[in-house]
Amino acid sequence: xxxxxxTPGGKLLIAVLIGLLLAIPLFTVYLLVYDRxxxxxxxxxxxxxxxxxxxxxxxxxxxxxxxxxxxxxxNEGGRQVARTSTVWRELTLAPEQADLRTDLTPExxxxxxxxxxxxxxxxxxxxRFALPADLAxxxxxxxxxxxxxAELRFGLRDARxxxxxxxxxxxxxxxxxxxxxxxxxxxxxxxxxxxxxxSALRERAMTASFRFTFRGNGWLALAPQAxxxxxxxxxxxxxxxxxxxxxxSAQKVTASGFTATWRVGNLALGRALVSAGExxxxxxxxxxxxxxxxxxxxxxxxxxxxxxxxxxxxxxVNRSVKYGFLFIGFTFMAFLMFxxxxxxxxxxxxxxxxxxxLVLFFVMLLAFAEVIGFAAAYILxxxxxxxLLAAYSxxxxxxxxxxxxxxxxxxxxxxxxxxxxxxxxxxxxxxAILLFAALAGIMYLTRNLDWSGLRSATAND
Numbered sequence: 001x002x003x004x005x006x007t008p009g010g011k012l013l014i015a016v017l018i019g020l021l022l023a024i025p026l027f028t029v030y031l032l033v034y035d036r037x038x039x040x041x042x043x044x045x046x047x048x049x050x051x052x053x054x055x056x057x058x059x060x061x062x063x064x065x066x067x068x069x070x071x072x073x074x075n076e077g078g079r080q081v082a083r084t085s086t087v088w089r090e091l092t093l094a095p096e097q098a099d100l101r102t103d104l105t106p107e108x109x110x111x112x113x114x115x116x117x118x119x120x121x122x123x124x125x126x127x128r129f130a131l132p133a134d135l136a137x138x139x140x141x142x143x144x145x146x147x148x149x150a151e152l153r154f155g156l157r158d159a160r161x162x163x164x165x166x167x168x169x170x171x172x173x174x175x176x177x178x179x180x181x182x183x184x185x186x187x188x189x190x191x192x193x194x195x196x197x198x199s200a201l202r203e204r205a206m207t208a209s210f211r212f213t214f215r216g217n218g219w220l221a222l223a224p225q226a227x228x229x230x231x232x233x234x235x236x237x238x239x240x241x242x243x244x245x246x247x248x249s250a251q252k253v254t255a256s257g258f259t260a261t262w263r264v265g266n267l268a269l270g271r272a273l274v275s276a277g278e279x280x281x282x283x284x285x286x287x288x289x290x291x292x293x294x295x296x297x298x299x300x301x302x303x304x305x306x307x308x309x310x311x312x313x314x315x316x317v318n319r320s321v322k323y324g325f326l327f328i329g330f331t332f333m334a335f336l337m338f339x340x341x342x343x344x345x346x347x348x349x350x351x352x353x354x355x356x357x358l359v360l361f362f363v364m365l366l367a368f369a370e371v372i373g374f375a376a377a378y379i380l381x382x383x384x385x386x387x388l389l390a391a392y393s394x395x396x397x398x399x400x401x402x403x404x405x406x407x408x409x410x411x412x413x414x415x416x417x418x419x420x421x422x423x424x425x426x427x428x429x430x431x432a433i434l435l436f437a438a439l440a441g442i443m444y445l446t447r448n449l450d451w452s453g454l455r456s457a458t459a460n461d
Contacts, residue, residue, distance in 0.1 A: 052161025155184025
């Protein structure tokens, strides 16, 4: 072997080291995708600002105040003195049965290259309230309740989304005047309420009817509270995603929209219809400063529907970047085979330039996908990189036919990657089979190769 000539094993080591070095720009691309995704979320929030954020509805619940004697020990002049005072408490009564319906009208809004899915929602329903027969088990008797000071409370996560005709609430046919605030803990205290005289509860059940319209962005959720909750959602949006701790008991999704119905009982919620505790403050704090963040996970005790876009380009680009080493490995191995078997020397700088081209594909994919969509961007970026590396490979390998082999290899790799991105459930299986086939082929082609160069040196001696 001539002085200064690398052995096949040395060439393999150099190719591996360059491949590992390219992990740095690949990781940088991964961070770039994450940064662009974060910018996209900020832009969507900006589009939705003033319209309404992701919405959660809760209630209605009936709140009955009562008084309780509280004894506390205080220090007066060095002596412990017991003092008794009267405090207000609240008995919260969830409806025995609640039947709700929400009709969603979606709307796409764009700003520059970003898009947000907004919606108008028309909510309506009825709720039936009754005092439980075992009320005394909670340490409260009906004669201690101030029925004439009752409140009916509705929760809406972003009450600033209320629009159109004022919400209408009637109880046993009587229309009530609504007040802001005093919503549900599930909505951060946001919502509205009304005062009413619930004296009829002493003898019979009471039915409340309601309807209101509001705007939102991204998703709509319900925090069920009744003994038996039935919630129906209908929309013309064809791409719903049902999430949360409760999934629809019935659903129909077509190209023209969807209809879904949830049925949830209080046994599944794990709580009684009656609860007693401290009084809710008149003005709830702003507990939801991130009200435009559509990426929040669904709660364990809520039913939720997301109006998602059919293609999340950032997640697809992110997944494609994870296959970057597969591209680098296969392409470098092809160059290495030409080097050690065909005798065409490939310099270290040429490996670096080819690797840079492979990494550039993912940057181009991200940049074009934000403008023309993922599928078109994938074809455009792949065609550009295949053409570039095929022409460069023909010059490096001293043959257009060899450059054609590289072009064919890259075309197959990009086609396989697109299939892997489309068939997420089988991506690991397909990838494992491809790697096995590639390893078997390399083993066959190099079965007689002297990687260390010792056999050549011994023969020359």
